[in-house]
Amino acid sequence: MLANAFLLACRQIWRNPMRSLLTVLGIVIGVAAVITMVTVGNGTTTSVREQIESLGGNQLVLRPGQRLGPGGSAGAPAFKLADIKAIENQVGGVVSVAPRVTRTTIVVGEGKNWSTSVTGTTNEYFTADNRTLAEGRYFEEAEEKSGSAVCVIGQTVRRELFGEDALVIGKMLRVKSFSCRIVGLLTEKGSAAMGGDQDDIVVIPFNTAARRLIGSNRVSMLSVAVDPASDREMLKSSLKELMRERRSLSSTDADNFQIMDTAEIADTVASTTKVLTTLLGAVAAVSLLVGGIGIMNIMLVSVTERTREIGVRLAIGATEREVLLQFLIEAIVLGCLGGLLGIVIAFAASWVLASLMQVPFAFYPGINILAFDFAALTGIVFGYFPARRAARLDPIEAVRHE
16 A cells, blocks of 8 residues: 555656656755755864864963963063973973963074064974974973974975975075074964964074074963863862962952863864854745745645545545555655755755865765655645645545636
8 A cells, every 4th residue: 555655746746847846846945954054164163173183182382461362461571481391390291381481583594584473482383283303303401401403394385495305304495694504394273263374484492492583581472281180170270370470460369361271172162063054044944934835835735726636536445544544655756856955966065165165075874864754844844734634635626616
């Protein structure tokens, strides 16, 4: 009986292909919109999380001042080199601490100049900031202590000054008023989550920056690499107490420094992106409701057009259950057909949007199955009333219907 009802439903759908296509259009748009929004949203979440974690997933960044942004450190004293040893010795779970001073300046190489970010730091910075080398080496201990004129550059600096695939190890780079020898080339990291190019950088030893670039030993930022197995909240609390003590702050004084946790930022951004994705998916799901109403309208029209046919079937022995099943299966087939077309369109749309937005193509089977099931359920819910109306027709009145 089910097979017969299914064949009758397919025959009726094939008899009016244009009307059937227009009937499922709402379902197609709804399914495609929901899957596309969720897929692109998940890809965006993954991309943002990866970009933030590329800054150093197990890293805490200490800055002077009470807020981020321009002027955030105004009036707040800079950190001292002695703070580094204090943190390493007195805070449990700390792997290493790197001082950082950064200036934007013009660098010159092989007759070309480029404005870039020059960072003075130690070798611990590369660990804390999740930096690896594509070529060359890090700073030697003697170079760090003596403040030698050596540097490690990013891929963007190489491309702009020396060429895409140029061999740069051993070449000279002029930074402001001094020249340094390139000893390392960083692996490409791409753009940062908050904007900016992470490969547009020149790294020099901290003592070199203090003597030749900044003119003082003031530390504007501390990068703290932490043990992934440590209690993050307890570590931050201990770090906060130590820094308040070292900066002579009383219990009533506000912090004149801030601790930024990259893992916390990644979780916050990912959570926000998921909420927006859910909201967009919910808005797109309204199309499924519209599509269901469309199926119900067309099925009611179909029942009216086929009243005589229904009457003949009932008159020659078809039961109400068989007629109900025929029209209900027809509505379900329309819903499933719309779901399948929507999935195909969503796959193509998601792939195109992911390529244009340069985010990972995260096409999860779960959301596709859920959207298809919802499309089929829409066919059942909105097809039941027209099917019940057809099954309850009086055979005599139906046969007389013109």
